[in-house]
Structure formats: structure tokens, C-alpha cells
Amino acid sequence: MNTLLLSLNHFLVLGALLFGLGIFGALTRRSAIGILMSVELMFNGVNITLVALQRYLWPNDHTGQIFVIFAITVAAVESAVGLALVIAAYRRFRTAMADEVSLLHDGALAMALAPFRKMGNPEGLAGHPGSAPGAGH
Amino acid sequence: MTSGIGATVIFWVLALFILGFGLAVVRARNLFKAAISLAFCLFGVAGIFLLLEAEFLAGVQVLLYIGAVTTLTIFAIMVTQGIADPAVKQLNEQQLPAAIVAGTAVLAVGLALVNGVLLAAPALATADGAVLGLGRELLVQYVLPFDVVTVLLLIAMVGAIILARKE
Amino acid sequence: MSSPYSFVWLIPALPFLACLVIVFLTLKRPQVSGIVSVLGTFAAWCLAMAVVVMQVTSPSSPPTELSFTWLEVAGFRPLVIGLLIDPLGAMMLLVVTTVSTLVQIYSLGYMAGDRGFSRFFAEISLFTFSMLGLVLANNFLQIYIFWELVGLCSYLLIGFYYDKKSAGDAAKKAFVVTRFGDFGFLLGILFITLFVGNYNFVELGAMASAGQLDALFPGLTTIIALLIFSGAMGKSAQFPLHVWLPDAMEGPSPVSALIHAATMVAAGVYLVARNFAIFAASPLALDVVAYVGGFTALFAATIAVAQNDIKRILAYSTLSQLGYMMMALGVGGLTAGSFHLMTHAFFKALLFLGAGSVIHALHTNDIWEMGGLRHQMKATSWTFIIGSLALAGIFPLAGFWSKDEILTVAFGGGRYGLFAIGLGAAFLTAFYMFRLCFQVFGGKVPAGAHPHESPRTMTLPLVVLGVLSVVGGLVGIPALTHNFEHFIPTPGHEGHFSLPIALVSTLVALAGIGLAWLIYGAKKISAESLRLKALPLHKLLANKYYVDEIYTVVIRYSLFVLAAAVAWFDRHIVDGAVNVTGWLTQVSGHGLRTLQSGRVQAYLLYLFLGVVILLGFLAYLQQPGLCWLGGAR
Numbered sequence: 001m002n003t004l005l006l007s008l009n010h011f012l013v014l015g016a017l018l019f020g021l022g023i024f025g026a027l028t029r030r031s032a033i034g035i036l037m038s039v040e041l042m043f044n045g046v047n048i049t050l051v052a053l054q055r056y057l058w059p060n061d062h063t064g065q066i067f068v069i070f071a072i073t074v075a076a077v078e079s080a081v082g083l084a085l086v087i088a089a090y091r092r093f094r095t096a097m098a099d100e101v102s103l104l105h106d107g108a109l110a111m112a113l114a115p116f117r118k119m120g121n122p123e124g125l126a127g128h129p130g131s132a133p134g135a136g137h
Numbered sequence: 138m139t140s141g142i143g144a145t146v147i148f149w150v151l152a153l154f155i156l157g158f159g160l161a162v163v164r165a166r167n168l169f170k171a172a173i174s175l176a177f178c179l180f181g182v183a184g185i186f187l188l189l190e191a192e193f194l195a196g197v198q199v200l201l202y203i204g205a206v207t208t209l210t211i212f213a214i215m216v217t218q219g220i221a222d223p224a225v226k227q228l229n230e231q232q233l234p235a236a237i238v239a240g241t242a243v244l245a246v247g248l249a250l251v252n253g254v255l256l257a258a259p260a261l262a263t264a265d266g267a268v269l270g271l272g273r274e275l276l277v278q279y280v281l282p283f284d285v286v287t288v289l290l291l292i293a294m295v296g297a298i299i300l301a302r303k304e
Numbered sequence: 305m306s307s308p309y310s311f312v313w314l315i316p317a318l319p320f321l322a323c324l325v326i327v328f329l330t331l332k333r334p335q336v337s338g339i340v341s342v343l344g345t346f347a348a349w350c351l352a353m354a355v356v357v358m359q360v361t362s363p364s365s366p367p368t369e370l371s372f373t374w375l376e377v378a379g380f381r382p383l384v385i386g387l388l389i390d391p392l393g394a395m396m397l398l399v400v401t402t403v404s405t406l407v408q409i410y411s412l413g414y415m416a417g418d419r420g421f422s423r424f425f426a427e428i429s430l431f432t433f434s435m436l437g438l439v440l441a442n443n444f445l446q447i448y449i450f451w452e453l454v455g456l457c458s459y460l461l462i463g464f465y466y467d468k469k470s471a472g473d474a475a476k477k478a479f480v481v482t483r484f485g486d487f488g489f490l491l492g493i494l495f496i497t498l499f500v501g502n503y504n505f506v507e508l509g510a511m512a513s514a515g516q517l518d519a520l521f522p523g524l525t526t527i528i529a530l531l532i533f534s535g536a537m538g539k540s541a542q543f544p545l546h547v548w549l550p551d552a553m554e555g556p557s558p559v560s561a562l563i564h565a566a567t568m569v570a571a572g573v574y575l576v577a578r579n580f581a582i583f584a585a586s587p588l589a590l591d592v593v594a595y596v597g598g599f600t601a602l603f604a605a606t607i608a609v610a611q612n613d614i615k616r617i618l619a620y621s622t623l624s625q626l627g628y629m630m631m632a633l634g635v636g637g638l639t640a641g642s643f644h645l646m647t648h649a650f651f652k653a654l655l656f657l658g659a660g661s662v663i664h665a666l667h668t669n670d671i672w673e674m675g676g677l678r679h680q681m682k683a684t685s686w687t688f689i690i691g692s693l694a695l696a697g698i699f700p701l702a703g704f705w706s707k708d709e710i711l712t713v714a715f716g717g718g719r720y721g722l723f724a725i726g727l728g729a730a731f732l733t734a735f736y737m738f739r740l741c742f743q744v745f746g747g748k749v750p751a752g753a754h755p756h757e758s759p760r761t762m763t764l765p766l767v768v769l770g771v772l773s774v775v776g777g778l779v780g781i782p783a784l785t786h787n788f789e790h791f792i793p794t795p796g797h798e799g800h801f802s803l804p805i806a807l808v809s810t811l812v813a814l815a816g817i818g819l820a821w822l823i824y825g826a827k828k829i830s831a832e833s834l835r836l837k838a839l840p841l842h843k844l845l846a847n848k849y850y851v852d853e854i855y856t857v858v859i860r861y862s863l864f865v866l867a868a869a870v871a872w873f874d875r876h877i878v879d880g881a882v883n884v885t886g887w888l889t890q891v892s893g894h895g896l897r898t899l900q901s902g903r904v905q906a907y908l909l910y911l912f913l914g915v916v917i918l919l920g921f922l923a924y925l926q927q928p929g930l931c932w933l934g935g936a937r
Binding site: 006009010011012013014016017018019020021022023024025027028029030031033034036037038040041044047048051052054055060062063065066068069070072073074075076077079080081083084085086087088090091096097099 | 144145148152155156159160162163164168171172175178179182185186189190191193194197198201202205206209210212213214216217225226227228229231232234235236238239240242243246247250270271274275279282286289290293294296297298300301303
């Protein structure tokens with residue numbers, strides 16, 4: 001048993017670094033799928049931490065691992081729903097870039113509502129062309 | 138497994154492996170390459186789990202994460218055409234603030250560890266039959282969350298289908 | 305309400321109803337509007353007559369008050385409003401409704417074909433309502449409301465020809481100048497609120513007489529009386545605030561007759577008379593009233609001598625006569641003042657309506673462009689001359705009795721200076737009135753003019769008012785046992801008819817008429833040479849002592865400078881503060897807008913930033929639970 005060589009902190013630092021890497025990716029990736037992948041990295045950073053703590057501090061108690069099992073399950077759920085959302089958003093906006101999918105900037109609403117235009121009155125939902133020139137960023 | 142020179146070497150190799158591929162996930166210009174990197178990175182995490190004597194988790198990690206989630210991600214990348222095109226800019230403008238924030242967060246954890254009480258906690262001996270105990274605990278003590286998670290999975294499945302199907 | 309007077313509220317209500325009917329129903333039908341207005345006021349007149357009869361047949365009964373609580377506020381006396389019916393009010397009711405009815409009948413002819421016919425009658429009805437409400441008010445707050453309402457009606461009617469700039473200016477001037485007086489009035493009411501809290505005339509009067517007001521605060525009676533008098537000065541156009549009344553002649557002649565001769569301008573006199581008990585308790589206030597009144601009487605009369613505009617002459621005459629009334633009240637002659645108020649209302653309304661008739665026929669206001677009207681306009685001429693004689697105070701017309709009573713009171717009270725002023729004003733009055741009469745009705749018709757008598761609707765009121773000018777004074781003659789003096793007695797003061805004074809005043813008036821005849825009738829003395837001999841004096845009088853000019857200069861160099869400073873402050877400091885608020889909001893909005901970029905990742909960045917900051921903050925606070933962050937050691 002050589003605790004000097006491999007301590008709990010090694011794992012914790014590894015988990016923290018992976019988590020930080022995930023944050024960085026989630027903040028900088030443009031594509032929604034890239035963001036989802038970064039989130040997976042964050043999950044794994046946490047998972048490493050949980051398992052390491054359990055292993056070092058409560059070796060006869062499996063709660064930490066059970067927590068990780070649930071986390072993995074929920075992560076699977078998250079990625080399933082998240083990817084479905086990405087695909088749905090991609091259909092509507094013709095892009096999967098998170099910074100392009102925005103309803104707050106000019107013209108985005110009109111773009112988002114484009115599929116509905118054909119159904120009803122074209123003027124009513126046709127966005128707001130009058131506001132476009134004056135309200136530029 | 139947490140002792141000995143071999144374990145230490147394995148840890149360092151795995152750590153470099155994980156962080157290297159993690160960096161590729163975050164920075165790769167080609168999204169498809171990023172997804173593959175994610176698979177390797179998660180594989181490395183499975184190795185860490187093994188190192189921590191969580192064999193069941195390592196298996197789950199490989200099956201569920203690498204087998205299901207990463208595959209799903211790759212499918213999604215292929216479905217959304219053009220998203221993996223290297224010509225498309227994959228990174229946004231908030232690189233510096235993001236780096237600062239993420240760095241500070243890691244620094245906070247580092248500080249916690251430097252000053253922390255857990256610094257030198259030794260690895261304790263483990264009881265045998267880890268998987269057995271895990272299964273027992275999961276299906277006895279945590280049976281209710283277990284069931285709830287199954288319902289969650291069902292809901293997610295239905296929800297994903299509804300969200301992703303064509304109108 | 306079981307009082308026999310419970311119908312009194314109808315008196316103001318009927319003209320108000322007429323006003324509402326005109327405004328909402330008959331605005332497009334001028335003829336109907338006129339009839340509605342006349343009927344409403346005539347009905348009010350009938351009721352007012354009933355009130356007068358009831359008051360006369362039950363002499364020396366205490367004043368009747370019909371009141372109810374309007375507002376109750378915790379910590380204050382409940383606000384009671386109501387109607388006060390006493391001989392003074394009854395007399396005013398009769399005067400107002402009589403003159404208003406006649407003026408409205410006259411206006412049917414005078415205003416015929418005018419674009420604003422219906423509007424005119426709506427405003428006249430509104431005025432009648434307000435004036436009757438003012439007369440019936442039993443407390444200061446209520447009278448103030450109606451006081452402002454008549455001011456508003458006056459404003460509306462002076463500016464009746466609102467497309468004429470001079471009319472609009474005159475309306476504004478009247479409104480603003482009276483505001484100066486009303487400011488004092490309001491201040492007086494605030495003083496009453498502060499120290500007494502009771503607005504009722506009768507109760508306040510009783511308190512003043514008993515010296516209770518001065519007990520509350522030394523000199524309170526004088527303060528309140530003087531402040532109330534400042535309101536009366538504005539409304540009744542007494543000396544420093546007189547400048548609006550001559551300009552108010554821009555309104556139609558019937559308006560001048562009703563509002564600016566007979567009723568509203570008398571409201572100031574009425575206000576003083578109504579609160580005579582308060583004034584009587586303060587000798588200083590009474591003196592102020594007397595001297596301001598006396599000065600105005602003489603001052604305005606001298607100006608009237610040098611005026612050329614027929615309505616302006618009458619306006620200055622009105623000023624002079626109002627001063628007379630104030631002087632009467634000031635020397636303690638409540639009876640004399642109110643009596644003169646009544647007789648003056650009749651003959652001055654008559655004169656204004658007559659002047660209107662003349663203007664209607666000749667389309668000019670300048671007396672030098674008139675002449676010889678006695679042949680073509682018989683009814684107008686004779687009634688006008690009767691009115692002039694009454695104003696000059698010739699026996700036995702109405703003016704003789706009332707003016708004589710004032711002079712008697714002044715002489716009897718030992719106020720010989722004021723008595724002399726009264727005599728001087730009487731002389732000038734006779735002179736300028738007959739200067740006017742000889743010029744307009746005597747001599748020859750100017751070339752090119754084809755005057756014709758006015759229609760019946762206009763001459764009928766003239767005749768009625770002429771009759772009233774003749775017999776109106778008879779209620780005051782000493783031979784009657786129940787004469788005016790018993791109706792409105794002066795407390796602690798008994799005026800007696802005095803033959804020498806009557807003779808002197810009549811002689812003075814005759815002298816004035818004679819002088820006018822010499823200059824303008826027989827032309828024995830050349831008016832032109834006289835004018836040249838006293839050129840500076842004539843210029844001074846013709847320019848009304850330059851009071852308007854002095855005001856202009858004073859306002860330009862004091863008020864306008866102050867206003868400019870205030871405007872600068874408002875524009876740069878007040879508006880600046882507002883603008884800075886708006887600017888700050890805009891800038892911060894612009895700043896915050898960049899936060900709301902719509903990019904999810906930016907939000908995520910803020911979220912993690914928040915987490916980091918929170919962690920740092922908690923570490924800084926050295927939370928025991930966060931010792932692992934290196935905080936608490």
C-alpha cells in the first residue's frame with residue numbers, strides 16, 4: 001500500500017480538470033452537439049470524483065457508485081432528449097449552432113415562424129420588417 | 138489497485154489520455170473527430186473506474202456511454218448535415234472569458250484540495266464482493282429511485298421520439 | 305327639509321339645467337337655446353321674487369340656513385355646505401335674476417345671427433347659476449368655488465369672440481388680474497382654516513363681533529378681513545387691480561351689462577357686505593375698504609372724463625361706482641352700500657344695454673362718430689338718458705336715494721375727506737355721463753350713418769330697466785316705514801335722511817350736467833381749446849394714468865426676469881433631472897441589452913461566472929462549512 005504515490009487528490013484533481021474542460025467546451029463550442037459532448041465531459045469529471053471519494057473514504061458503502069449509476073442513466077436520458085432537440089431545432093432553423101438559434105435578435109422570430117406562414121394569414125405572423133433597420137446592433 | 142508503482146503509472150497514463158482526448162472534444166475543428174475523441178476519453182474514465190475498483194461502473198461506462206451515448210451523438214452529427222464540416226467555424230467569440238471562468242473554477246477546486254482536510258486520506262482496504270454489495274444496495278435500499286429512473290428513461294424515450302420525428 | 309325655503313336650491317339649479325340642456329341638446333338650434341336660457345332664468349326670477357316677498361313679510365327673522373354635511377374627515381370639523389337666505393341674499397337674488405333675465409331677452413335680439421348664439425346662452429346660463437350659487441353660499445369654501453366659477457364665466461364671455469386677439473388678451477388679463485386678488489382671498493380662507501376651522505358666515509360673523517377671533521390669534525380679524533378684501537378688490541376691480549375691467553369691454557355688450565356692471569363685479573361688494581360683521585370688528589380693515597373705495601371712485605371718474613369709447617366710459621363709471629359702494633361699506637354704511645349696489649345694477653345694466661343698442665345701430669364704439677340719435681332711436685335715447693340721470697343722482701331717480709345715503713353716512717360718520725371725495729366723484733360722474741349723452745344723442749347725425757331703432761327684444765329690457773331705474777330708489781325713501789333700511793339694517797348705525805346733504809349733492813350733480821351742456825351741448829366752451837390748455841392732464845387721463853404701462857414695465861423688469869430664471873431652472877435643472885433619468889435608463893438599457901444577447905452560451909457563461917463569484921464571496925466570508933476553500937482556519 002503506497003499512499004504516497006496515489007492519493008485521493010490525484011483523482012479529485014483529475015475530476016476537477018475534466019469538469020473544467022467540460023465547462024470550457026460548453027462555453028466555447030458553437031454547435032449544440034459539441035455543447036452536449038462537453039456536458040458529458042463535465043458529468044464524467046463529477047463521476048470520477050464521486051467514485052474516488054467513495055473508494056477512499058467509505059470503501060464498504062456503495063452509495064457513491066449508486067449515485068454514479070443514476071448519474072450515468074440521467075446523462076443518457078439527457079443526451080437522448082438533447083440530441084432529439086438538436087435535430088428538431090436543426091429542422092426548424094436549418095442550423096445546429098447554438099449562437100444562431102436565437103429568437104431575441106431581429107429577424108429570428110420571422111425565421112422561427114417561417115414554417116407556420118404557409119398555414120394562415122401571411123401578414124399576421126410575418127415578423128416585423130419595420131423594426132429591422134432601426135434596431136440593428 | 139490504488140497502490141503500487143504500476144497503479145501510479147496507469148493513473149498518469151490514463152489521466153493524460155483522458156485530458157488529451159477531452160481537449161480534443163473541446164477544441165477539435167471537426168465535430169466528428171470530437172465525437173470519436175469523446176469515446177476515447179470516456180474509455181479512459183472507464184479505466185479510472187477500474188483503478189478505483191468500481192468494475193461494474195467501468196462496464197456500465199463502456200456499454201452505456203461509449204456504446205449508446207457516443208453512438209447516438211455520432212448519429213446526430215451525421216443527421217444534421219454540414220454540422221461537422223471543418224470549414225464551418227466551430228468555436229465562438231467568448232474564448233477568453235470562458236477560459237477565465239473555467240480556469241477559476243478549477244483553481245477553486247485546487248485551492249480546496251491544497252487547504253483541504255482530505256489531502257492525505259489513505260486508500261482503505263475494500264471488502265470483497267463489491268459488485269454483489271452494489272447490486273444488493275441498489276435493489277434493496279435504493280429500489281425506489283431505481284424504479285423512478287426507469288420511468289424517467291421511458292419518458293425520455295417517448296419524448297425524444299416526439300421531439301425528433303417529422304411533423 | 306321642512307323649511308318654507310326648501311325650494312331655494314331650485315333658483316341656481318334652473319339656470320344650470322338650462323345650461324346643460326343647451327350644451328347637450330340644443331347646441332345646433334340657436335332659437336331654442338335662447339328660449340331655454342331665458343325661461344330657466346325667468347323661472348329662477350319667479351322663485352327669487354317669492355324669496356324676497358317671504359323675507360319682506362317676515363322682517364327681523366334670523367337668517368335661514370339649509371345645510372348638510374358634505375365631507376367628514378377624521379380630525380377636522382365636518383365640512384358643511386348649504387344655502388343662506390337673509391335679506392341681503394334675497395336682494396342679490398332678485399337683482400341677479402332680474403338683470404340676467406332682461407339681459408338675456410335683450411341678447412335674443414342683440415346676438416341674433418351670431419355664430420356662437422347657443423354658446424353665448426349656455427355661458428350666460430352657467431354664469432347665472434354660478435352667481436346665484438355665490439349669493440346663496442353660506443360659507444367661505446362654497447363661496448370661493450362659485451367665486452371662481454363666475455371668474456371662469458367672465459373669462460369665457462370676455463373672450464366670446466375668441467378669434468379676435470384683443471378679446472382673447474382681455475379675457476386672459478381679466479382672469480390673471482383677478483387671480484392676484486383671489487390669491488389673497490384663498491390665503492384668507494387658509495387663515496380661517498388654520499385658526500378657526502369654521503367657514504360659516506353667520507358663525508364667523510358672530511365670533512368676530514364677540515371678539516373671539518382676536519382671542520384665537522391677535523389681529524386675526526384684521527388679517528382675515530384684509531385678505532378677504534383683496535379678493536373683493538380683484539373681483540370688484542378696485543384701484544390697483546382695476547385694469548382688467550375696462551379691457552373686459554371686449555365682450556359683447558350684454559355681457560358687459562350683466563357681468564361687468566350689474567352682478568359679478570358687485571360680488572366683491574357683496575362679499576364685504578356679507579361678512580360685514582368681520583369688517584366691523586376691525587376698524588383698520590374698514591378704513592382700508594373706505595379709502596381704497598373712495599380713491600377708486602375719484603380716480604376712475606377722472607379717467608372716464610377723457611375716454612372716447614362709449615363702453616370704456618361706462619366701464620370707468622362702473623369702477624367709480626363700485627368704489628362708491630366700497631366706500632359706503634368702509635364708512636360703516638351696510639345699508640347704503642347694498643342699496644347702491646342694487647340701484648346701480650339696474651341703471652348701469654340699462655346704460656350698457658343702451659350703449660349696446662347704439663353700437664348695434666352704428667357699428668362703432670367711438671362717441672365722436674355718433675350724434676343726433678335722439679330722433680332715430682327714441683326708446684334707446686330716453687332710457688339711456690334716464691339711466692344717466694339716475695347715475696348722476698338726480699331727484700327722484702334711483703341713484704339719488706342710494707348715492708345720497710352714502711354721502712349721508714360718510715358725513716354723519718365725520719369722514720369729511722371721504723365725503724368730499726364722494727361729492728367730487730358725483731360731480732365728475734354727472735359731467736362725463738352728460739358729455740356722453742350730449743355727444744351721442746344731441747347734435748346732428750354724422751354723415752353716412754343711418755341709425756335705426758333696435759328690435760323689440762332689445763328695447764323692451766331697456767324700458768323695464770328704465771322703469772326700475774326710476775322707481776328702484778323708492779324702496780329706500782325715508783317716508784316709508786318698512787324701507788330698505790329696515791330690510792338690511794346697518795348694525796349700530798342709523799343713517800338719517802338729511803336735506804342739506806341731498807341739496808348739496810343734487811346741486812353738484814346739476815353743476816356737472818351744466819358744465820357738460822356748456823361744453824358739449826351748447827358748445828359755449830370749446831372742448832378743443834380746453835383740451836389744449838390742459839394737454840398734459842388730458843394726456844394723463846386719456847392714458848388712464850399710465851397704470852397699464854407701469855404694470856407692463858414692472859412685470860417686464862421683475863416678473864419676467866424672475867420667470868426667466870424659473871424657466872431656466874425648470875428647463876435645465878428640473879427637466880435636466882428628468883432627462884438624465886431617461887438618459888441613464890437608456891444607457892443602462894443599452895448596457896444590459898448586450899447581456900441579453902439571446903445566445904444561450906453567453907447565459908451559461910454568466911451562470912458559471914456567478915458560481916465562481918459566489919464561491920469567492922463565501923470564502924471571503926469565511927463560512928465554516930467552506931473551510932476547504934481556504935477560508936476559515
